[in-house]
Amino acid sequence: MTITEVSExxxxxxxxxxYYERIGLLPRxxxxxxxxxxxxxxxxxxxxFIKCMRSAxxxxxxxxxxxxxxxxxxxxxxxxxxxxxxxRKQIIKRMEDMKxxxxxxxxxxxxxxxxxxxxxxxxxxxxx
Amino acid sequence: MTITEVSExxxxxxxxxxYYERIGLLPRxxxxxxxxxxxxxxxxxxxxFIKCMRSAxxxxxxxxxxxxxxxxxxxxxxxxxxxxxxxRKQIIKRMEDMKxxxxxxxxxxxxxxxxxxxxxxxxxxxxx
DNA sequence: GTATCATTTGAAGTTAACTCGTAGTCAAGA
DNA sequence: TCTTGACTACGAGTTAACTTCAAATGATAC
Numbered sequence: 420m421t422i423t424e425v426s427e428x429x430x431x432x433x434x435x436x437x438y439y440e441r442i443g444l445l446p447r448x449x450x451x452x453x454x455x456x457x458x459x460x461x462x463x464x465x466x467x468f469i470k471c472m473r474s475a476x477x478x479x480x481x482x483x484x485x486x487x488x489x490x491x492x493x494x495x496x497x498x499x500x501x502x503x504x505x506x507r508k509q510i511i512k513r514m515e516d517m518k519x520x521x522x523x524x525x526x527x528x529x530x531x532x533x534x535x536x537x538x539x540x541x542x543x544x545x546x547x
Numbered sequence: 548m549t550i551t552e553v554s555e556x557x558x559x560x561x562x563x564x565x566y567y568e569r570i571g572l573l574p575r576x577x578x579x580x581x582x583x584x585x586x587x588x589x590x591x592x593x594x595x596f597i598k599c600m601r602s603a604x605x606x607x608x609x610x611x612x613x614x615x616x617x618x619x620x621x622x623x624x625x626x627x628x629x630x631x632x633x634x635r636k637q638i639i640k641r642m643e644d645m646k647x648x649x650x651x652x653x654x655x656x657x658x659x660x661x662x663x664x665x666x667x668x669x670x671x672x673x674x675x
Numbered sequence: 676g677t678a679t680c681a682t683t684t685g686a687a688g689t690t691a692a693c694t695c696g697t698a699g700t701c702a703a704g705a
Numbered sequence: 706t707c708t709t710g711a712c713t714a715c716g717a718g719t720t721a722a723c724t725t726c727a728a729a730t731g732a733t734a735c
Contacts, residue, residue, distance in 0.1 A: 422682075434724055437683085442722095453731055455682060474641075475648030479722065493666070500659035507652045510645050513602075517638050520603030524635045531628035538621070550712075561712090562694055569715085570692095581701055583712055607692065679734075688725065695718065704709085 420458040429466050436466070444469060444483050446490065476513060477506055548586040557594050564594070572597060572611050574618065604641060605634055 426433045439445045445465055448456045458466075465486075472482055485502055488495040554561045567573045568584075573593055576584045586594075593614075600610055613630055616623040 432724080433682090435722090438723065441685090450683095453682085455731085471644075471648055471651060473722095474644040476645070477648075493662075496659050496662050496666075500656055500663070503652050503656050503659070507649065507656065510649050510652070514642055514645050514649075516599075516602040517604070517642055520599050520605075521635065521638050521642075523599060524631050524638070528628055528631050528635065531624050531631070534621075534624050535628070538624075560694075563692090565714085566693065578713095581712085583701085601692095677735090679732100681730105681732085683730070684728090686726085689723080691721090693719080696716090698714095700713070701711090702709105705707090 420463065422456050422458070425458045425463060425466060428463070429470055431466065431470060439466075439469065442479070442483065444479055444486060446486065475510055477510075481506060548591065550584050550586070553586045553591060553594060556591070557598055559594065559598060567594075567597065570607070570611065572607055572614060574614065603638055605638075609634060 422433045422436055425431070426436060436445070440448055445462070448458055448462050451457045469482060473479070481502065485499060488499050488502070550561050550564055553559070554564060564573070568576055573590065576586055576590050579585045597610060601607070609630065613627060616627050616630070
């Protein structure tokens with residue numbers, strides 16, 4: 420699979436794919452005889468995984484650490500588990516913050532709606 | 548209220564408070580006779596509001612726009628409402644992404660736990 | 676066989692959101 | 706009066722995460 424195909428399939432720019440590989444966020448992708456990247460299904464799984472984790476705000480640095488641990492084999496299972504538990508905690512914290520903000524936005528939106536209705540009512544009153 | 552007090556009260560650095568004001572994210576704070584900032588309760592409300600919105604990931608640019616609209620008065624209520632509705636949509640999208648990631652992390656954590664248990668069991672088996 | 680086009684690498688540039696550095700002001704304490 | 710410490714403005718520096726650029730290479734189309 421070429422970089423163009425992977426880029427389109429996962430909606431990640433080619434530059435980003437190369438960048439991820441360069442910084443060790445993606446395990447090194449194999450090249451064909453012309454030194455051009457040839458992505459396997461396994462590589463694609465990684466891309467999809469990274470996309471998912473990034474969309475939840477996990478920092479690249481943490482993901483690099485995870486990949487490194489993963490490549491060291493079964494000895495690092497405990498460490499990987501701890502890493503995920505920590506990230507899980509942070510996602511929950513962020514979701515709580517967002518929930519609070521959401522409630523506040525909802526309240527504001529409702530108030531604004533009421534204000535708009537009131538304004539219209541005032542306009543429709545005969546004495547104006 | 549001095550900048551030190553506000554900074555401590557909301558856990559926002561003095562630099563950030565000055566920065567927010569400089570870029571128009573905070574309405575201009577009054578100075579005393581010595582040109583030193585003297586925050587009112589109203590100013591504090593803004594700081595708290597900005598902190599809340601930022602914690603949910605609303606971009607500074609959007610918040611600047613909101614403050615600008617707010618300062619133009621009642622004519623901008625509709626625009627402010629639309630701005631909030633758009634941000635609301637984006638927060639919900641991000642929360643959904645996070646929820647998906649969370650489920651995936653939970654699954655991984657459980658698998659790792661099982662793997663650790665299996666490894667320990669293997670160690671305890673008499674034939675080893 | 677030459678033009679075109681995707682791809683390669685590594686370095687430099689960009690953006691958002693701060694954060695720091697510098698030089699200067701001002702009020703209070705020794 | 707001298708110094709100490711908080712504060713000021715504003716420009717420069719930083720960090721994360723990309724993105725763009727430039728020069729070179731290789732394959733394909735005509």
